[in-house]
Amino acid sequence: MTRRHLIAGLSLASTWLSGSAWRRADSQVERHHDVDLYVALAQRAEQAGLDFVFRPDTVFLDPLSQAQGPGTSAMDPTLLLTCVARATRHIGLVTTISTSFQEPFHIARTLESLQLISGGRAGWNLVTGLEGQDNFGHRPFLEAGARYRQAEESLQVVQALLRSYPDQALRQDRSSGLYADTRAIRPIEHQGTYFQVRGPLSLPAGRHGRIPVFQAGASEDGRGFAARHADAVFAATPTLEAARELRTELRQGALQNGRAAHDIRMLPGLSLYLADSQSEAQALFEQAQVHLGRAQRLAKLASILGIAVDGLPTNRRLGPDDFPEPLLPVRSRTHAELVRRHIADHRPTLNALLEAPEVVASAHWQIVGTPEKAAEEILAWLDADAIDGVIALPGGSLGSAELFIHAVVPALRSAGCLATQDSVGLGLLQRLQGARPT
Numbered sequence: 280m281t282r283r284h285l286i287a288g289l290s291l292a293s294t295w296l297s298g299s300a301w302r303r304a305d306s307q308v309e310r311h312h313d314v315d316l317y318v319a320l321a322q323r324a325e326q327a328g329l330d331f332v333f334r335p336d337t338v339f340l341d342p343l344s345q346a347q348g349p350g351t352s353a354m355d356p357t358l359l360l361t362c363v364a365r366a367t368r369h370i371g372l373v374t375t376i377s378t379s380f381q382e383p384f385h386i387a388r389t390l391e392s393l394q395l396i397s398g399g400r401a402g403w404n405l406v407t408g409l410e411g412q413d414n415f416g417h418r419p420f421l422e423a424g425a426r427y428r429q430a431e432e433s434l435q436v437v438q439a440l441l442r443s444y445p446d447q448a449l450r451q452d453r454s455s456g457l458y459a460d461t462r463a464i465r466p467i468e469h470q471g472t473y474f475q476v477r478g479p480l481s482l483p484a485g486r487h488g489r490i491p492v493f494q495a496g497a498s499e500d501g502r503g504f505a506a507r508h509a510d511a512v513f514a515a516t517p518t519l520e521a522a523r524e525l526r527t528e529l530r531q532g533a534l535q536n537g538r539a540a541h542d543i544r545m546l547p548g549l550s551l552y553l554a555d556s557q558s559e560a561q562a563l564f565e566q567a568q569v570h571l572g573r574a575q576r577l578a579k580l581a582s583i584l585g586i587a588v589d590g591l592p593t594n595r596r597l598g599p600d601d602f603p604e605p606l607l608p609v610r611s612r613t614h615a616e617l618v619r620r621h622i623a624d625h626r627p628t629l630n631a632l633l634e635a636p637e638v639v640a641s642a643h644w645q646i647v648g649t650p651e652k653a654a655e656e657i658l659a660w661l662d663a664d665a666i667d668g669v670i671a672l673p674g675g676s677l678g679s680a681e682l683f684i685h686a687v688v689p690a691l692r693s694a695g696c697l698a699t700q701d702s703v704g705l706g707l708l709q710r711l712q713g714a715r716p717t
């Protein structure tokens with residue numbers, strides 16, 4: 280059978296240290312802020328023919344969380360990926376920058392710098408941010424819907440800045456003394472609701488083409504934003520049905536916005552706890568969650584849903600009526616909605632709910648098992664038209680990352696769904712677009 284092309288990405292966030300996993304003897308937790316670890320991983324991913332590496336980002340830290348693990352502490356993703364760029368040649372580099380906290384001018388210059396340094400391999404994971412407003416006191420943290428309107432304006436300004444000093448304006452004509460054609464360099468004079476930016480950008484842009492936009496956040500506002508603007512969506516879809524539904528909706532949304540359905544690629548996060556046997560993989564998963572006692576699980580549930588959960592009954596199955604509307608603003612409506620959907624679909628007891636991966640680990644698609652099992656399941660989701668690719672999030676140990684690169688990816692290649700040697704050397708946008716349209 281002819282298979283659709285699968286876009287393969289690997290997250291360089293140290294998800295393999297999450298939960299209690301950092302306490303394993305072989306976790307290499309001491310190298311959490313050692314750029315060489317990530318560079319070496321990206322080099323192996325490149326050799327295996329992956330399309331891109333990806334680095335998420337947050338800009339806040341709960342000091343108390345540091346007693347239990349690395350939490351949200353992390354170095355700047357674009358600086359890290361700049362080092363990766365210098366040590367690799369082909370692989371795409373997707374960095375995360377929040378439109379709620381960074382000025383568009385800074386975003387445009389940072390992205391174009393990564394694009395130049397990497398020779399056209401940059402991608403922007405555009406997020407509206409989870410938390411961190413107290414670190415950026417000069418502006419309020421808007422409510423979730425307004426953050427997307429701000430993101431829309433930020434993207435518009437970033438794109439205008441990237442056109443404001445086109446690379447073609449450069450003349451660098453030694454004989455006439457003309458460095459650049461100033462007729463082609465234009466201020467953007469943007470006066471909007473959230474930003475006032477004169478421009479132009481202080482760097483000629485566009486030599487390596489357009490920088491693709493990834494988007495994460497699947498509330499109605501998030502989906503609308505993605506349908507209008509995103510080249511790829513980093514999604515949290517724990518079930519095949521959720522993935523297929525989101526992919527279908529995004530593709531329809533793209534069509535309604537005058538784009539082709541295949542202009543938008545749905546790439547769910549795929550949390551992978553991999554080992555040579557099913558029982559070892561299961562042990563890896565359970566070991567990573569041992570720190571979570573009942574009180575911590577309840578606290579996680581309360582935080583995801585934005586409600587108090589103390590009074591929930593323990594003697595019967597739960598349903599949507601047991602969970603009122605949020606009292607507090609939730610961090611991610613996407614995550615809250617996935618947990619509410621799990622409750623409606625499974626009607627779990629409280630004990631079962633406190634075991635659900637959506638509550639204890641993450642809302643991502645989760646595979647705990649052997650590389651063969653992972654490859655089979657990925658192919659099944661691809662063949663069911665539920666995904667266009669994956670962003671692998673290795674869990675439990677660095678061994679999960681190694682097995683993804685060295686066992687799952689070759690199995691996918693044998694199945695005929697990964698990029699051919701011809702696509703090596705292409706920029707990230709072409710690699711995304713190289714996927715066969717359906």
Ligand SMILES: Cc1cc2nc3c(=O)[nH]c(=O)nc-3n(C[C@H](O)[C@H](O)[C@H](O)COP(=O)(O)O)c2cc1C
Pocket residue numbers: 334335336337338375377405406407408409410423495496497498499500501502513514515548610611612613614
């Ligand atoms: C899969 C996924 C990944 C995300 N990654 C990040 C991230 O790396 N950094 C960040 O600040 N926000 C991240 N977010 C948050 C989103 O950008 C967004 O702010 C949040 O989900 C609220 O939007 P929503 O209401 O559409 O869910 C992520 C959200 C999802 C669903």
